[in-house]
Amino acid sequence: MNVLFHLPIIVILIPLTAAYLMPLVGHKWKKWCNSLAVVALALSFVASLVLARLVLVNGPMHYYMAGFMPPWGIELVVDYLGAYMCVVISFITLLVALYSKEYITKELSEQRRPQYYTLLLLLTGSMMGASITGDLFNLFVCFEILSISSYALVSISGEGKALLAGYKYLLIGAIASSFLLLGIGHLYISTGTLNMADMFVRLPPLYSSWTVLAALALLIVGLSIKTALFPLHVWLPDAYTNAPCSVPVLSTLVIKVGAVAIIRLLFNIFQPSFVINTIPMTAALSYIAAIAIIVASLFAISQTDIKRMLAYSSVCHVAYVILGIGVGTELGLTGGMLHIINHAVTKGCLFFCAGAIIYKTGTRNIREFGGLGRKMPVTMGAFTLAALSMVGIPPTNGFMSKFYIALAAMTAGRPECAIVILLSSLLNAIYFIRVINITYFGIPEEEIEIDEAPPTMLYPIVMLAACCLILGFGVELPLTILRPAAQVLLGV
């Protein structure tokens, strides 16, 4: 029982400890780096599953760091949403570590590999920390660790374009961090506390204060940059295009953690009635998200680089999550949070497939993909399945979350949001079916002999493609934890 009591901190500490050991292991025994990362992330995945089980049975867990009671000490709150995010993050990062074993040998030199795994583990630990922390300043610190490790991961290949993409991401991300810090300062000045639960109680009498409203504005803008919400998404396409293919898979998780922080800000720090009715913040977010969905889909259609196309698709799909949150009902919140796992799984599969194609053929141009369907049947089969899921064809998981969000928009009396989802599904179909068409029916310009990617790359691809179907048929699986999560967040 004692170990289970400490589980919230153990889940975060496993990847962080492994991250500290990694440079040493990389210095002495280079080939064990991947094994250490896989073992650490597998342990962390098992711990997250146990944590989720505990939360489902016993309700939200509170852990006080070093035994100091809140509001003085730092509190970890593993509620339903936090436990769910821990499972999603550790599962996807585990697959990334498996996939990296072969993939990274072609992308990175031997000296950089230990650094890559160190950053990967740091990123995992800080993402989980940001999902389950109950302290506003701790949230900022976790966000900084995950931002700095993702800046470094984006430019890890050391190529000119990757360095510039990383620099651009860093400049924009650091502005977001300063805004977050300023916003947290405003809230601290008004309430005198940094604990989220304490702030939730102390804020209502101060709702008319300009300081609190400024804090809300600063935090929303800062988190929107981290989440790559449409007008503030400019860092994302460059970062995704120039990083190795495993990094965008991690980055889809990073922007999801931003969305989770927005949920925490709107419903755990401010009260749902305030952000839904008094200041229609959720409505504003949902309209921005609706514009983001359409514009990002249009951008994606005009791309010829597969990674850039998938990057704009990510901008579009994170806006779905925000749209679900912005509807502001229990159903919408459930749909938005369901899309977190569905998009992470599907986009992970698509980027893994793109990575396998680049690993084998060396081209990123969609027009040169002719005939790949016959040469790499497993990879392209998984790509097709995941692409159908992105479009939202019924038995796949993408359909389920889009259906939930659209249904929520209809029942909340916002049919225009449902129309946006329908329209964007059509636009998604245009750019994904173009790729599928070329790979299966296109004629290659020159015959090149290629075969399937190595098994350590294929297993994660097949596993994620299977998840697209499993989460489609078994949508009840994530919903068992998401329904209570939405109820707790909205205080129903």
Add this chain to the structure above:
Amino acid sequence: MIPVEFEFLLRHYNYWTSVILVMIGLYTMIVKKNLIKKFMGLNIVETATFLFYISMGDVEGGVAPVIVHGEHAAEHVVYVNPLPSVLILTAIVVALSTTALALTLAIKIYEKYGTLNSERILELM
């Protein structure tokens, strides 16, 4: 006799200073073409945030929050709020690591392109 509006400005001069510094920093980031100068703008924004925190924790006539025992212990001592300073220590570490990473990237970019002017780099790409 000082007008009311002017007094309002004067009484919160610490906040106004940090607001002006944030604006200067953001302006630098937008206008300057040199990548290092852009980053210096960011450092100004960060420092303005630190000043904002530290000045909000300060109490007029306050002393360092150390409990003194013995004959020097005064009865009604006003302490400065230590928490914002502690928070800023963490934020300074964060800003430092961001700066270190940015400068590393800037060195690498200079090695690749031979310039740090963002417009020149775009031409070279």
